[in-house]
């Protein structure tokens with residue numbers, strides 16, 4: 001049971017019983033993610049200072065060059081997850097191939113794989129707009145004691161055991177699910193502790209926000225074009241309002257609080273859209289469904305797609321249940 005203003009540490013201990021099979025590993029995994037998130041948060045917050053600090057030689061004690069933040073975030077999450085006996089492999093949007101982790105005794109005994117988008121919305125960094133991190137966790141399917149293989153990563157989203165995102169916004173939040181609803185924790189930067197600020201988050205069934213990059217309108221499928229016109233029509237609760245940050249984590253976080261739909265469809269330029277099924281769509285879909293929302297590729301459930309490739313892309317329609325169903329109606333009608 002979620003108690004408001006609990007710390008994340010207390011919450012994890014209290015909810016340990018949710019994973020009878022995991023003997024504490026899943027909790028330790030969430031623990032390592034909250035640590036990496038704090039480190040990345042610190043770096044993201046300094047983004048505009050990098051040149052200034054750099055000019056005074058304060059950050060380059062080790063003589064390291066300033067790195068791009070997505071590379072930095074990628075390294076931090078990988079380091080933090082590797083140094084614990086939980087994960088046997090990591091796949092990241094920033095790496096061409098997955099990484100296998102043998103574990104301390106080189107025995108390949110770890111049970112989980114993590115897939116992640118270390119920095120989502122990275123083009124927003126330069127302009128001081130919210131970005132995020134997305135992660136997704138599966139139990140391995142290959143035998144314990146052998147190195148992780150691609151098979152462990154190419155599982156449909158419905159096999160996820162945990163997923164979450166961090167939003168580095170006006171405040172920093174960690175929102176995650178382990179299949180027992182969705183809880184959001186806000187970082188108190190002075191103390192470095194996360195507090196349960198958004199217990200049991202629920203996606204409103206209806207909403208009035210639509211989020212899509214309308215600049216690509218001419219390239220959209222007919223169903224999407226018609227749905228956009230529907231959003232703009234004058235009816236009792238319409239026209240809806242349009243909001244698009246260009247950082248999916250932030251767009252979906254807002255819509256989950258206020259009610260809305262996020263769409264990144266396929267287009268005549270990109271046949272499967274842009275978003276990556278394993279690092280972006282599946283984890284967000286798991287969170288959205290756990291909060292009572294809906295996530296599809298315009299026709300069917302995102303989490304039922306059997307992935308064939310690590311960096312596979314998928315069209316994404318996600319958010320308030322009734323809004324996604326309405327968009328799907330248009331997709332079907334104007335196929």
Ligand code: AHG
Nearest residue numbers: 119120121122123213246247248249
């Ligand atoms: P990333 O920064 O990880 O590459 O992801 C950016 C994604 C997503 O966050 C966002 O919704 C979308 O790209 C924006 O794309 P467009 O600029 O094409 O709208």
Ligand code: MN
Nearest residue numbers: 117119120121
């Ligand atoms: Mn992304």
Ligand code: MN
Nearest residue numbers: 093117119120
């Ligand atoms: Mn990214």
